[in-house]
Amino acid sequence: MEWLTIQQIVDGLRSKAFSAVEVTQAYLDRIRARNGAIGAYLHVMEDDALASARRVDVALAAGDDVSTLAGVPLAVKDAILVAGHPATASSKILQPYCAAYDATAIAKCKANDAVLLGKTNCDEFAMGSSTENAALGRTANPWDSARVPGGSSGGSAAAVAADTAVAALGSDTGGSIRQPAALCGVVGLKPTYGSVSRHGLIAMASSFDVIGPFARTVADARTLFHAIRGKDRYDATSSEAASSQPQAAYVKDLRIGIPKEYFGSGIDADVVTAVRAAIGVMEGFGCRVEEVSLPLTAYALPVYYVLMPSEVSTNLERFDGIRYGLSAAQRSPHTPMRLYDVYAKMRAEGFGAEVKRRIILGTFALSAGYADQYYKRALAVRNRMREEYRRAFERVDVLVSPTTPTPAWAFGEKMGDPLAMYQSDVLTVSANVVGIPGLSVPCGFVERAAVRGAGTGGGTVRLPVGLQLLARWNNEDALFALGESYEQATGWHQERPSV
Amino acid sequence: MALSTTDVRHLAKLARLDLTNAEVAQFATQLSQVLAYVDQLKEVDVNIATEAIANVSGIEDGMRDDVLHACTSKEHAAILEQFPLREGDQLKTSGVFGG
Numbered sequence: 001m002e003w004l005t006i007q008q009i010v011d012g013l014r015s016k017a018f019s020a021v022e023v024t025q026a027y028l029d030r031i032r033a034r035n036g037a038i039g040a041y042l043h044v045m046e047d048d049a050l051a052s053a054r055r056v057d058v059a060l061a062a063g064d065d066v067s068t069l070a071g072v073p074l075a076v077k078d079a080i081l082v083a084g085h086p087a088t089a090s091s092k093i094l095q096p097y098c099a100a101y102d103a104t105a106i107a108k109c110k111a112n113d114a115v116l117l118g119k120t121n122c123d124e125f126a127m128g129s130s131t132e133n134a135a136l137g138r139t140a141n142p143w144d145s146a147r148v149p150g151g152s153s154g155g156s157a158a159a160v161a162a163d164t165a166v167a168a169l170g171s172d173t174g175g176s177i178r179q180p181a182a183l184c185g186v187v188g189l190k191p192t193y194g195s196v197s198r199h200g201l202i203a204m205a206s207s208f209d210v211i212g213p214f215a216r217t218v219a220d221a222r223t224l225f226h227a228i229r230g231k232d233r234y235d236a237t238s239s240e241a242a243s244s245q246p247q248a249a250y251v252k253d254l255r256i257g258i259p260k261e262y263f264g265s266g267i268d269a270d271v272v273t274a275v276r277a278a279i280g281v282m283e284g285f286g287c288r289v290e291e292v293s294l295p296l297t298a299y300a301l302p303v304y305y306v307l308m309p310s311e312v313s314t315n316l317e318r319f320d321g322i323r324y325g326l327s328a329a330q331r332s333p334h335t336p337m338r339l340y341d342v343y344a345k346m347r348a349e350g351f352g353a354e355v356k357r358r359i360i361l362g363t364f365a366l367s368a369g370y371a372d373q374y375y376k377r378a379l380a381v382r383n384r385m386r387e388e389y390r391r392a393f394e395r396v397d398v399l400v401s402p403t404t405p406t407p408a409w410a411f412g413e414k415m416g417d418p419l420a421m422y423q424s425d426v427l428t429v430s431a432n433v434v435g436i437p438g439l440s441v442p443c444g445f446v447e448r449a450a451v452r453g454a455g456t457g458g459g460t461v462r463l464p465v466g467l468q469l470l471a472r473w474n475n476e477d478a479l480f481a482l483g484e485s486y487e488q489a490t491g492w493h494q495e496r497p498s499v
Numbered sequence: 500m501a502l503s504t505t506d507v508r509h510l511a512k513l514a515r516l517d518l519t520n521a522e523v524a525q526f527a528t529q530l531s532q533v534l535a536y537v538d539q540l541k542e543v544d545v546n547i548a549t550e551a552i553a554n555v556s557g558i559e560d561g562m563r564d565d566v567l568h569a570c571t572s573k574e575h576a577a578i579l580e581q582f583p584l585r586e587g588d589q590l591k592t593s594g595v596f597g598g
Contacts, residue, residue: 083577100577101570194556207555233563237556302537313514320515322592327583329593339593340515348517356516361530363510364502372547374537380550381543418529419536435555 001026003163003496006072006220013060013071020060020071024053024115027073031117031164034499039139040149040159042078043086044118049073052115059113068227069112075165077156078119079126080211081200082106089202090134091124093319093326093350103200104235105169105211105228112227117165120155124352125316126176126204128152129424132415133354140411141184142497144461146451147408150180153214157184160214162499167215167224171201173208174304175403175428178440181214182403182466185442185495187221187483188214190428192474193435194239196225197232205311206237208304208432217493218441218484225476241474251485252286254478257396261297262427268406274444274465275402281489282400282482292392292399296385300430303385305422306365306378307433313362316355321346357418386434393472398482401427403440403466410451431470439479442492443467464495500538501531 001023004012012018028046035041056071076082079089081099083106088094102110109116123133131139131154141149142162149158153170157180160168170177172190181188189212196211203209213224231240258279263272283289320343321327328346329337351359365374392399404424414421431438445462467486471478487493502510507527511518518526570578584591 096583097581098577100574100581194558207553236561237558239556239558296543299540299543302540305533306537306540317515322583323590324581324583329591330583333584337593339595342593343515344517347515351516353522356518356522357526357529359514359516360507360510360526361533363514364506364530364534367510367513376547376551377540377545378537379553380545380547381540382555383550383552384543384545419532422533 002030003216004166005217006069006166006215006223009072009166010066010068010070013056014066020053020056020115021050023071024049024073027117027164027166034162034164037140037145038142038158038162038164038499039137040120040155040162040164041075041118042088042090042121042137042155045082045085045116049115049117052113056113056115067113068223069109069114071113071115073115073117073166074109075117075120075156075159075168076106077122077153077168077170079122079171079202080106080169081202082116082119086119087202088136089125090122090136091350091352091355092135093346095136095326097325101200103211104197104232106200108228108230120153120159120168122155123152124355125202125312126152126171126173127312127354127358129175129179129421130414131155131180132411133352135352141408142499143185143463144408144451147410147463148183150183150408152176154180156214157181157186157188160184160186160216161497167213167220169211169228170214171209171211172432173204174308174432175425177212177214178403178428178438178466178468179425181440182468183408183464185464185497186214186216187218187442187493188212188440189221189225189476189479190431190438191225191229191476192241192437193432194237195229195241195474197230197235197238199232199234203315205308206315207311208308218439218480218487221439222480251481254287254398254482255396256282256287256289257292257392257399258289259292259294259297259399259401261294262401266405266423266426267402268446270446271402271404271406271465274446275400275467278443278467278486279400281486285485290396292396294388294392296381296388297430299381300385300433301422301426303378303381303433304429305361306374307382309358309362310365310375311362313359313366316359319347319350326350354418382433385430389434389436389472397471397475397478399470401468401470403427403468407446407448407463407465427468436473437471437476437479439469439483440466441469441483441487442495443490444492445495500534502527502534
């Protein structure tokens with residue numbers, strides 16, 4: 001029972017080829033065998049997982065119909081709350097925290113009888129592109145243990161890539177689903193902003209954050225997306241998707257745009273080759289392909305690094321050492337502390353460097369005398385960008401580009417220079433700035449020399465490359481249609497890392 | 500726009516974040532580099548007064564009825580369980596004044 005898809009599990013349960021408990025046990029065994037080396041999971045929910053699986057088997061035996069996600073073992077990014085279990089966002093400041101409620105997306109998974117295997121590692125408070133900012137644990141890329149899995153949802157991507165989960169939930173604020181999906185050779189979807197409730201997602205940047213699925217096939221990503229989407233009374237920015245435009249009847253009717261600004265000089269030549277080959281496959285489907293220009297693309301990352309830290313600085317005010325989490329006052333309950341110190345000391349101790357950096361940057365961008373010049377200016381450019389994409393999607397249905405500028409890099413390589421790390425999101429961040437959906441699918445491999453001194457035996461390694469598809473608001477269907485046709489035509493999803 | 504160590508200390512105070520001297524110095528350098536990078540936004544000719552719109556969801560006047568949804572006793576207990584300092588059902592904290 002390995003490398004299963006959601007459909008295979010549902011079919012197998014219906015035909016009684018296996019039981020839900022058998023599937024869940026197989027995945028728990030693989031976690032036990034592989035998590036030491038890969039470190040995808042921070043917390044395994046063994047008892048609850050088996051209890052859920054047993055409930056599925058009981059329901060099936062009673063003749064109940066099989067739900068969409070019945071018995072499907074899922075991994076959950078540790079920034080998403082599962083009631084009764086730790087939710088740390090891989091931060092020391094939340095190490096003591098136990099979730100008091102389910103995120104809406106989790107409640108929906110449970111309502112569909114999914115099995116939740118555990119909480120996966122991520123960059124602290126989702127801030128990072130390599131999962132190296134995780135304060136708790138370290139996650140390696142299943143394709144090369146000396147390299148990063150990407151971030152911030154690196155644990156969820158690695159769990160799916162290593163077959164220690166059938167699918168997973170992550171969150172994408174600047175690329176944090178698509179980028180690790182590309183680096184780990186799996187499918188990752190950033191849904192349209194507002195299409196999946198953020199209730200129960202530990203907030204990073206509230207106008208950018210969205211929960212989304214990882215899977216090994218486009219069909220599975222689609223199934224999981226449909227299970228978690230919808231308007232939620234606990235998230236005022238969520239909405240039921242209205243069909244944005246008449247959908248193409250056939251894949252060949254999709255008009256494809258190649259945005260020239262996404263193929264700049266900073267993109268690895270082998271990555272470009274793989275993506276150009278993928279575009280050739282789409283031309284073979286009969287799709288009309290044309291080059292388009294999105295001149296404001298260069299401003300996406302600057303807009304993001306003004307607005308996102310601003311929202312972060314506000315969202316992380318709630319970690320005050322008073323209501324939950326790490327508490328200085330708790331350690332010395334009989335020593336009276338100034339309120340200022342209750343905050344300042346605990347936040348100093350509990351937050352990592354990148355988190356502190358972004359809080360300070362955001363505090364600056366919102367401060368009196370600078371808010372107009374930085375925060376409001378960035379808002380205005382953001383609106384211009386939205387307009388630019390709206391116009392582009394009048395002419396094309398899907399934009400195609402590489403997901404990341406490079407394949408996975410070695411641990412430590414980018415940690416010395418924050419700006420260099422930020423650049424790895426240059427191709428993904430626009431979708432968050434304007435709110436459109438984006439899908440990353442595997443599109444081949446590149447060969448690289450093994451990282452020196454890594455003890456992985458020298459020679460070369462094969463690293464996955466991701467293809468990014470972007471569509472207009474609420475047009476995930478176009479992404480799934482094109483993505484699935486491409487996947488079936490090329491078979492990249494059948495490649496496996498040796499784990 | 501460069502940030503001085505004085506600027507960083509001031510911002511840290513606003514953010515209720517104790518920073519070591521080493522952190523202050525490092526952040527001043529790193530964040531000055533980031534600010535230099537984001538300064539390219541000045542190249543875009545925008546009218547900040549009219550174009551700085553914060554609404555990204557497209558939802559306007561999202562209203563709901565003013566009805567109380569109380570949490571369950573289980574959720575209530577779970578929340579109380581997380582209080583680091585507690586007296587009965589009450590959260591204990593340092594006073595705002597005189598401390």
